[in-house]
Amino acid sequence: MTRRRLAVAIITVVAVIGVFVVRLVDIQVVRADELNANSMDRRAVAQTTYAARGDIVDKDGNVLAGSVMRYDITVSPKTIPATFTRVDDEGVETEVTLEEAAAEVARITGQKKAEVLAAFTDNPESDFEYVIQEVPTETMREIRELGIPGIYPRQRPARIYPGGSVGGNLVGFVGTDGPQNGLERTEDSCIASEDGSSTYERGADGIRLPGSTVTTQEAVDGGTLHTTIDYDLQWTVQQTIAEQALAIGAESASASVVEVATGEIRALADWPSVDPNNVDGTPVTNLGSLAFTTPYEPGSTFKPMTAAMLIDKGVADPMTQVSVPAVWFSPEGNRIADAAPHADLQLTLTGVIEQSSNVGISQLATRVSNSDRYDYMRAFGIGSKTEVDFQGESAGLLSETWDDQTKYNVSFGQGVSVTGAQMASIYQTLGNGGVRKPLTLVTGCELPDGTMTDEPSTEETRVVSEAAADTSVAMMESVANTGGLAAQLQIPGYRVAAKSGTAEVAAGGVYTSDRVVSVAGLAPAEDPKYAVIVTFVKPSTIRTSAAAAPTFQKIMTQVLKTYRVTPSSTPAPSMPTTW
Template sequence: MTKTIRNRRLRYSVVMIAVIALVAVFVVRLVDIQVVQAADLDKASEAKRSIPVTVYGDRGAIVDRNGVELADSVTRYNITTAPRLVSKFQGKLGGTRVKHVSVDTALGALVEASGGDLKTMRQNIAADPESDFAYLVKGLDVKHYEAVVALQIPWVYAVPQSARVYPTGATTGNVTGFMGTDGAQAGLEYAYDKCLAGTNGSQTYERGADGVQLPGSTVTTKQAKDGGTLETTIDSDLQYMADQTIASAAKQLQAQSATATVTNAKTGELLAVADWPTVDPNNVDGTTDKGAFGSRAITDTYEPGSTIKAAIAAALIDQGKSSPTDGTTVPYSRTFPWGGSIHDAEYHETEKLTLTGILQDSSNVGITELGERLTAQQRYDYMKKFGLFEPESAIDYPGQPGMQYGSSPQWDEQTGINSMFGQGISTTALQVASIYQTLANQGVRIPLHFVKGCVTADGKTIDAPDVQPERVVSASAAQQTVGMLQSVVRGGTLNGMEPISGYNVAAKTGTAEVAEGSGGYGGQRIISVAGMAPAEDPQYVVTVTFTKPQTSKFSSGAAPAFRTLMSQVLEKYRVTPSASEAKLYPSTW
């Protein structure tokens, strides 16, 4: 009996020990789950049901002077799914009757609604069947997005994103630049990316076991912030006119490229900066000329030719070294002690020309004879004050040449002579425009610019350019030079250009030789015209340039485009016509 009781007690003890051991295991596991691994398990559980969504801050618009959008952001939608949730379901699939819907049927309906590719959808789903994310189709507009939503496929999700559009297309593509998959790529988009870029925010929402978003579960974890609006001085209508004008002329001249600028003489604001060919930012891949990705008017350097002579003439008058009626004897050519020589574009007998006649006939020999009354340093200093030899200080644009020439001319004696008729020195089309803006504005240079500033989302204006005016020559010197330039139109190298009815125009032509790789000059030319109107009180400055024209290599070939564009400017802005005929200085003595 005693033995039996002892055996029972033993079995009871063993059972109790086993039970206690089992309970201890459960307790340890429970503590491990609820205490030790609690945070990790909560996080994992949250990740299974809480879905993060990026909320995109819209990129700011680029607008013209009248608020017309040159670049803007629109909402597009990426359609995504969670491959592990892709299965048949019961639904209306855009109809009115609930039915069984297979995966193939659902994907077929999705392709029809979105315009997507069925093969791509299937490949993306099959790539990782247990994942929570895969793209089905990207970049849907509102119409296609609404068609997809109407299908009510439970495992299909729409994610909004911001896309870039350019309403004016290629007309202003050279100015705006464009966006790429890696962000801003060119133009103002690149230069002002910091201000234009929006700041993305985030939201989370919860979904049930069936993958459907739970109503009212969306929580904003970070607010999105839109980018600023970049305000430019460009007039998009005038930009279109300039673009069409030089495109038509360049094709007739069989030129390699062309540029045009229109400047408000009183403010230094660029109203148009046109290039041909140019890029369409809505279809960058369609541009075969890689040089068209930017603006040649801003970034490309060339020898300006005779358009520089107006600056030398103004400097001579400003220093009291010459006057419009000051005469000199001008042979066809000059030879210098160091062995160098120069000559005029066309042979002529020795002439007695005034400074006015030298500009009218565009005499290389004549401008150097009078120009040597200034030292090389003086000529250099004036050119620099006119805006040459350094980047445009008020323009922020990628690819602008450095052109840091220093404080004194680093040229030999021959280049010192040649520089007076625009050979051996480099300029951009904008720098030539700056010379003529200065002359048109009574000798006061205002840095050329085409950005007013960037207005941030909270209304603050930043990135406004510094456009501090600087006097270059006296008002009298500028006025006299403008007066002389009327002779170029009335009886000089532009006398074949049809007059602009009712307006006195002052202008100068330029024919620059193109340097070859061997270091010399070949047969190619860059032809240009720079001018202003009305001459008695200039309001606007227009420049046109054509690189390597084939049907006409004389500057007169650029005249029709100049006349057309200047006429459009005067008409568009309703400029008061000239009150009287131009009073011209004598060209000979």
């Protein structure tokens, strides 16, 4: 009997062991791959590791565009319980329902309770749903302190623009589809980041297992884009042109400040301008930079450049004499008129610049051939995009052949169109002794390892002789000293060289009563450090360059003060304006 029982027991044990062996072989050998995959599907969770987009900074490292950490609040509907127990600091337990939890989250995020509850319950088999995206750290912490099982915050860098609209016309913005405008788009190769990926494991309750995270691809932050912009000066220039544009009822306005010796843009403002933090609040036409994208006929601010050509060619000097009627008919029979009626004047070239005579500059300009003047203009940068190559930048309009009217008109800024950026480059060249430096907005891309790339070209071009450029600047001093706008252009302690311009606006092939008014200039005139250009489009009250002169004076004064430019120590030259 005992032997029989022992045999039965042995057979039973062997049978049980056999069952376990068969089951073990099935699990570990036959179905190993399938079960491992299913296990990992339940335990391993893949997630994106977000990298930060690089900063855009001004010349001193102040952030114009940057990234801050935001959080996506996510939920696992599969693991979130219908009710859970919350224990307060005093050990008191409270049962919390899913609806109550949804209401708590909604109060923090500002959502409707139904919206949050839908994220919790609409897809009960889902392991991942968004409750809300890109909330600040404070909001994330408040939600985390609720202790709701199945809710997880995920880090996500977000784009911010600390200065709002300061430099917004240049910086651009990032939208839901990526970089949309300005430097954000054109310099994306520098500041773009590369997201990484990782996985972590969780337990049966859906909670992440500590120490289980495995990185599968490292996240790579974007580089830092260094610009030439001076943050504080940019703000001042923007405010100054906005105030005057509103006062005179202008349609738009632009102003630029360029360092003469380097060609670097210290400020370039447009009005109206986009606030990258509120793109929807800006009309589509004002999302970029008018100074780069919108050409216009410059008018009389062109005349110093024409004078420089004449002097460089040796066919005129500041004392060259010309008889100037109010209206003049060219040898070809074309009519040229000054802006206002006047008696016949006996002007020197200096007087032509001071009086801004279209007739006088037209009579002298043709001493240089059309082809040579065209070549000069090309060398000054007219008809080509600037080296900045800004998004949507216009090359303006410069025809290679001129008819009998245009060959006179181009000498005083009609029949040719330029951008504000091109005008800034012209005056940089005149102030720099006739040497044109590449107009520069970006000085380079600093990679995360500290390497600097994409540094701009410093190749310079001599356009006119030093004597021709310096003489043209000296003649412009007469505008600030004895011209009609002298009282609004002078800056105590400094010699200023300036030129005003009032250009007619063409529409439908004819000139209208609308105007573009400008003042362009340099200071200190004896050794120019900065070029400033101010332009207002279609003012409705003051339709002459008198509308731009006070703004030019305010901006140039601020520039000289900001950079502590040494005051002038020598008097302006005395150049006769009549004979």
